[in-house]
Amino acid sequence: MTSPDKKKQDTPAVRVPPPVIVAVFLAIGLACNYFLETRFGQAAAWLVYVGYGLCVLGFVIIGWCAVLYRQAKTSILPHTADSNMIETGPFGWSRNPIYLSMMLVFIGISFTANAPTALLFSVPTYLALRYYVIAREEAYLNRRFGDEYISYQSRVRRWF
Known part of the structure; x- marks a missing residue:
């Protein structure tokens, strides 16, 4: 049986903060884009506005x-x-609204920077969040909250 003190110390064991993961992949993507000199082309003008909108939306949700x-x-x-x-607000339609928002900001910055190569790095960013961060958090939340979290999982999707 787990002692109360041991249970209090139980955590998701996420050692690298998710914003750091996102920032590192974004920086690598932007650097690659700079050296490869890729651009979105003619569509870039309106993509800048879409990018700003995604960034604002992401930061508002965060x-x-x-x-x-x-x-x-x-x-x-x-x-x-x-x-x-927490099951209200954005947590009522996504179990991971903060990570979803980080991805919106990532994509928004890629658009505003006219950086398609950086946009490609959203895929490994998603994979790192999904399999390194979210998998650990979900296992922890199942241990911590049990049936309450299982019920929440059945009602609310992981991303949206």
Whole structure:
């Protein structure tokens, strides 16, 4: 049987913060784009506006989620233990709205920077988030909240 102290210390074991993962892949993608000198072409003008919109949307959702974490008195940091589940706001339509928002910002920056090579790096970014971060978090949340989280998983999709 797990002692209460041991259970409190149980975490998702995500050692690299997800924003760092996203930033590293974005930086590599932008650097590759710079050296390869690729561009979106004629469509680039309107893509800049789409990119700005995606960035704004992403940051607004992240801010909204941060407020919900504060209201629920639980940590937004993925390497710490959760005290409460959040099922309202963006968490009502995505189990991972912050990671979804990070991907929106990633794609938005790729568009505004006219960087199709950077956009290609959204694929390994998604894979790193899905299989390194989200897989660990889901296993942790199943341990931490049990049937409550399983019920939430059955109602709300992983991404959208």
